[in-house]
Amino acid sequence: MAALIAAGSVFFPGLFLLSKKGLKHTMGWSEGDAAIVSTRLVSSVQAIMASSAGCIIASSCRDIIQDRHWLTDTYILFATPYFAYDIYAMFLCDWHKLQVKDHMEEEGGRIRSTRAAVVGYLRRELLMVLHHIFMVAFCFPASLLWREGKGDYFQGLLFLAELSTPSVCLGKVLIQYRKQHTLLHKVNGGLMLLTFFGCRVLLFPYLYYAYSRYASIPLYSVPLVTPWQCNLGAALLWPLQLYWFALICRGALRLFITGRSKSPQTTLKDESCLKQNNGCTCHQEEGQTRRH
Template sequence: MLSLVAAGSVFFPGLFLASRQTLQLLMGWSEGDAVVVSTRLVSSLQAVMASSAGCIIASSCRDVMEDRHWLTDAYILFATPYFAYDIYAMFLCYRCKMQVKGHEEAGLDGGGSTQAAVLGYLRREVLMVLHHVFMVAFCFPASLLWRQGKGDYFQGVLFLAELSTPSVCLGKVLIQYNKHHTLLHKVNGVLMMMTFFSCRVLLFPYLYYAYSRYASIPVYAVPLVAPWQCNLGVALLWPLQIYWFALICRGALRQSRRHLNAPPGIQKDRH
């Protein structure tokens, strides 16, 4: 158990450092560019690993409650340190962005105030930080201990939520480097909306639906028989996914309006 946690604690920060050093030394990138891209790269790789594990687990469990798969607990142990690492990695991204912008939002002075940067980061990314803290403090024990070896299928389906992460990361990188008018950004935006809606927004209703079929009870009765940890997790995580999906849709709508309102010559240049 501890060996898997230790492996994850070394793997994700180690991959980030190796990627950052490679981009800076071999590619000649600036520290800020290397940090941003390395963070997105590690997040995307973790998402691919989690999604792959989810596919294997969900497809292997015929009985959604009783069937077990060794990969379930193993990946939970390995991936949990990622969420702690990602809080720090996102802070590094935020600090680099604010340094490029001249320290306005972070409130940094010429010498650079780490405390001001931390406060600015927490103000901007409070929901994401709370989400990651909740994943470690609540979802880890709930997934590993409280479910008492049952429901590996549901845990595998939960891993599939990460399917949307690579497109989200790519979209942020393209926006960061002013590539939001390219065809790649538009195609990625459609993919991001589809995967985020299906793998995050519809995910939690599907879990209740799947259990209702297993137990032969109406969907509305599932919260009455489900463990309180499951209901609490859904009550806290599902609204966040809906909120973030709304932000994605709003951003896509804003971009579409800008494109439609732009003069024909500008639209042609952007393509």
């Protein structure tokens, strides 16, 4: 257990640092640009790993309650440090954006600027920070301990929520380089809309539906027989997905129907609501890509 957590604690920050250094040397990018793109890259890598694990687990479980798969607990332990890392990575992105837009006060020294940046970051990204803390403080023990080795199938489905994260991250990179009107951005936006709806919005209702079929009970009675941890997790996480999906739809409406777009400054502000990371994960982070 400790070895897997340690591996994740090294892997995700290490990949970020390696990517940032590589982009600075090979592309000649600034510290801020390299850090922001590296954050997107790490989130995408984590999402691909989680989605792959989820697909393997869900497809391997015939009995959705009793069947076990070794990859379930393994990936939970490995991926949990990602959420702690991502809180700091999001802060770095926010910090560099403030520097680029000259929102940092030059007077008052580094301490005052850091405090102002932290306060501003928490104010803008409070939902995402709370989401990540909830993933570590609640979802980690719920997934690893409280379910008592049952329901690997459902855990695999939850991993699949990360499937929308790569398109979210690509959208943020395209916005960073002001490519909002390209065909790639439009195609990526449509893909993000579909994957987010299928893997996040529909996910929680499907979990209850799948159990109702397994137990041969009415759908409305499922919350009455499922553990309180499951109901609490769904009650807290699903509304966030609906909120973020509504923002995605608003951006898609502008992009595909009206053809209008916000200014880059307004876009970046709106995009800060969705990161994906990322979902129960699960970036994850989900992102700042409301315009898709």
